[in-house]
Amino acid sequence: MNILHTILWFLVAIGVLVVVHEFGHYLAARLAGVKVLRFSVGFGKPLFSRRFGPDQTEWTLSPLPFGGYVKMLDEREGDVPAADAHRSFNRASVWRRIGIVVAGPLANFLLAIVFYWALFVHGLPAMKPLIGEPPAGTPAAHAGLTAGDEIRRINGTDTPSFQDVRLTLLRAGVAGEPLVIGTLLADGAAKRAGFQTGDRLLAVNGKPVENWQGWVDVIRQHPGKALRIEYQRQGRTAVLTVTPDAMDEGSQRVGKIGAGPKVDEAVFASLMTEVSYGPLDALWQGAVKTWDMSLFTLEMMGRMVVGQVSWKNLSGPLTIADYAGQSAALGWISFVGFLALVSVSLGVLNLLPIPMLDGGHLMYYVAEVLTGRPVSERTMEIGGRVGMTLLLLLMSFALFNDLQRLLGG
Known part of the structure; x- marks a missing residue:
């Protein structure tokens, strides 16, 4: 990505966040009757400086864009005219x-x-809160849920998107979609290690992994480090060792093994919705x-x-x-x-x-x-x-x- 583009939007972001933060201090000080001497965005020798406002506050823009500050009248930091003493921060x-x-x-x-x-x-775009066919014997199957059912509310909590369903179930301690491999990249670490589509993932380095998010988190956190994966294939449990490929993702290095669930693009599009209020x-x-x-x-x-x-x-x-x-x-x-x-x-x-x-x-x-x-x-x-x-x-x-x-x- 163009470095000038990155720098520009970084300055925009920092500028907005710092100005709002410091303006909060500034406005509260004015409401409290405390005199503000300087409002600075950035640190260091000012690049731009102007005085205006009822107290002739100095508004400055400085070269180090890592924050800002509001300097208030304070008797502990220097002499204060007697006429302004009552407006000191320390008073x-x-x-x-x-x-x-x-x-x-x-x-x-x-x-x-x-x-x-x-x-x-x-x-905002989001996944519809639809469910697949519940596996036999699961709580969802016993409750009578079937493929295509839309989950609109859980324990009184509205769930307009699948993310809301996940978050609500996680808070209730019921996070548990099956970890079954649906797709494998031909040159991915999982394929090289011997995994096949249909394999059910059970544990990583002896620790059970209960959902896809937990699985992805573990893989991403171990780029280039061997992991012992316990899995189930056609009813038999076995162990394979896989070393996640180290991949650059933005400014981070993360692990990936080239395995995931398969979702048809047309089906995926039909599962998308827009959540608005x-x-x-x-x-x-x-x-x-x-x-x-x-x-x-x-x-x-x-x-x-x-x-x-x-x-x-x-x-x-x-x-x-x-x-x-x-x-x-x-x-x-x-x-x-x-x-x-x-x-x-x-x-x-x-x-x-x-x-x-x-x-x-x-x-x-x-x-x-x-x-x-x-x-x-x-x-x-x-x-x-x-x-x-x-x-x-x-x-x-x-x-x-x-x-x-x-x-x-």
Whole structure:
């Protein structure tokens, strides 16, 4: 993909997300009566600077496009004219300071809701919630479901698409479509290993895999690494070893074995539908989607911390730039969906209780509410150093992952 195209859409994405985030802080500060000295998009020496507004706020555009900031009047950072002292951030009540800090991430969540709202109003392509012939003896067969039945609701939850059916069943703990190979690529790793169409996949390296998504995830995570696959063929269970081919997918290297279910194109087209909502319903769906993605982001972060998910999944600016370019090339729907997802991630990340982030400041102010006195400047200074060190380590690791993906490591 043209590098200029990638850079352009990366700058557009970062510009939109940073401006909205910082404008949340700016607007909250103005509403709280705190004077804003500077609104900057980017870091470093300003490329462009203008002063306007009732407080002659300096609006700047800087060369390092990795964030932005809002600088407020603060007596702890220099002399403040007596006439403006009452408008200093440090003199604002703790609740107003909390509001100013939370407003940035909140703006990102609201932006995500707006983007998802637009997508749901426009309509999104999705698989119809139709089922195939249930295998004999399964709960679906006992319930009387037959091929072609459309699942419209599960336990009171509407399921307009197959993705909604999957998500609802996963939440209920009933994810279990059979892993039967329908197609094999002639030069794929699965074919070379000896697999045949009709083979039923049971386990990988001794661990049962219950659905296609779980199977795909395992294969993708092991490019070039041998896997012992337990399978069933004509009632007999056996084991084959397959080494997923390492393939470049965008900026990532993933594993693929060239096996999957066969779906006729005409049948596939008949299974597709478009999910759309009216303006009010779409607003609710946008809020639900934003909430779900926020929880998912937190869950993935937690799994990284405890080692359940590899830290190699941590992405930096190079990967984000690549995805921005790819999504823009696919059309505005993909790009808006990408912006919504990154906006959610930015909101969640900034609320983490890490000094230097909004969540770190929020942690200090919550402590002030609980103890009745501000956190000491010494404590905040130490916290700032720790937070900066942690953020630099995370950014360095993310950049290392980016370079590994780009270099095919």
